[in-house]
Amino acid sequence: MTDSPEYKPLRPTKGPIGRALAPVAGFGVTLGSMFRPTVTEQYPFEKVPPQQRYHGRHQLNRYPDGLEKCIGCELCAWACPADAIYVEGGDNADLPDGAHMSPGERYGRVYQINYLRCIFCGLCIEACPTRALTMTEDYELAGPTRAGMIYEKPDLLAPLSDGMLAAPHPMAEGTTDTEYYRGEVTAPTAEQVAWVREHRPDDPTLDAAAKVVDGQAPPPTPRRHQLRPPATRSGAARSAAGTGQ
Numbered sequence: 027m028t029d030s031p032e033y034k035p036l037r038p039t040k041g042p043i044g045r046a047l048a049p050v051a052g053f054g055v056t057l058g059s060m061f062r063p064t065v066t067e068q069y070p071f072e073k074v075p076p077q078q079r080y081h082g083r084h085q086l087n088r089y090p091d092g093l094e095k096c097i098g099c100e101l102c103a104w105a106c107p108a109d110a111i112y113v114e115g116g117d118n119a120d121l122p123d124g125a126h127m128s129p130g131e132r133y134g135r136v137y138q139i140n141y142l143r144c145i146f147c148g149l150c151i152e153a154c155p156t157r158a159l160t161m162t163e164d165y166e167l168a169g170p171t172r173a174g175m176i177y178e179k180p181d182l183l184a185p186l187s188d189g190m191l192a193a194p195h196p197m198a199e200g201t202t203d204t205e206y207y208r209g210e211v212t213a214p215t216a217e218q219v220a221w222v223r224e225h226r227p228d229d230p231t232l233d234a235a236a237k238v239v240d241g242q243a244p245p246p247t248p249r250r251h252q253l254r255p256p257a258t259r260s261g262a263a264r265s266a267a268g269t270g271q
């Protein structure tokens with residue numbers, strides 16, 4: 027084939043010096059790298075945030091009044107190619123005194139993600155009709171036991187922001203799930219605060235929610251799961267030596 031008069035190599039043929047140096051040419055890359063600054067990341071002492079669209083741990087989001095966005099429809103579980111998600115829905119009508127965990131009829135009563143199976147493809151996020159399920163930038167998903175890698179609903183729920191009222195409580199008065207989906211519910215209402223005060227007077231979210239209702243605090247803004255704080259070098263050394271946590 028190469029003897030054919032029509033054959034033309036794509037790259038120019040090396041001369042005698044080029045052919046003689048070819049076996050050591052690769053060392054040029056090594057030598058060049060030796061004088062560049064190091065790029066080793068000092069994890070876990072310094073944590074580099076990943077790109078914004080990184081597929082990290084999942085989060086079950088809330089509406090600004092604290093109700094959960096998940097309606098227990100199981101579409102995420104059906105979309106999962108690794109069979110890593112397990113959902114059981116519940117009826118809000120079964121909760122006492124008109125309480126709701128989420129707007130509408132249903133809520134996610136059981137929600138589990140098995141991170142030994144999850145491949146972080148994001149198909150569950152695409153399937154979710156309420157944007158209840160999103161992925162965060164938290165990549166610290168390792169643990170000493172297999173059972174501990176199955177995250178339950180409390181592990182996955184978004185942290186309550188200041189001013190949100192912990193569920194369960196009734197929906198904002200005069201609204202349906204449509205107003206929630208449209209983003210028209212932006213904070214807890216006075217009736218919701220009064221309901222929680224009557225049924226759970228010790229609820230720790232009451233005071234902040236009451237301040238929002240009174241106009242003394244701004245409406246809550248959603249929060250996301252974050253990377254854990256960086257480890258200190260002394261703490262890591264103690265753990266390695268088996269002398270402490």
Ligand code: SF4
Pocket residue numbers: 095096097098099100101102103113134153154155156157158159
């Ligand atoms: S996270 Fe979304 S898709 Fe999954 S059960 Fe809840 S509402 Fe349905």
